[in-house]
Amino acid sequence: MTAPEDRTPSDKPATRQGPTALVGVRPRGDVDLALKYLTSRSDASAQLALGVAAAYRWALGLAAQAPVTGSSAPHTPDLRLLTAEVDAAVVQLEDPTTQPGARDFTRGVHDALTWVCGYSDTRI
Template identity: 45%
Template sequence: MTAPPQPQRDEGQPVGVRAYAEAEAAERELPTLLSGRGHPPEFRAGVTAGYSWALGREARSPVTGAGADGVPDMELLTAEIDAAVVREDEAAGDPVTRDYVRGVHSALAWICGYSNRRV
């Protein structure tokens, strides 16, 4: 049995509005960025999932399950942000889902340039 092919890393390829290397560096800093801020585990999991998918490490997006071959393009990233906003509203009574979706939204908002906060 062979492992599925992994997306090729291309440091010149953009991830949203960020350079691949910049997004990858932010992902490496997540443990530090998320520690000590009182974020619930579900939020941290959402942030991690958002970065991992945006960097092309996951085949399915974290909110909608949309497929992407490698690094998703800006259109797919922004569609996932939109879906996160809707899902967050729908999950008002479910704090676990709400916090996860907020984490995804936070990660993707930075990647797409809608926020200056990496988390």
């Protein structure tokens, strides 16, 4: 699996900007820091880290397509869309035919978005 295509600056939505804006239930600044921190970590598997990064980028409105479903929205994803992507990740993770690399990517997306949505206190 590969990370979804990035948005160009002109495609980037203007909503939910600023340090106090929320991404899911987390302050935008916290999600930005989580993405920056992820790039400096080396203990996660490559596919897991790619999934986490894809999830954070999509949640921040920096990627045009959702990392698991590939769906696109004309705006930064709200909590409803973020939760739908978590649900899609759960379905894929429960599928015994999912290949290990894809499973790691999807696990990364799942774990990152559960934190963004407030379903977990563990930041990846």
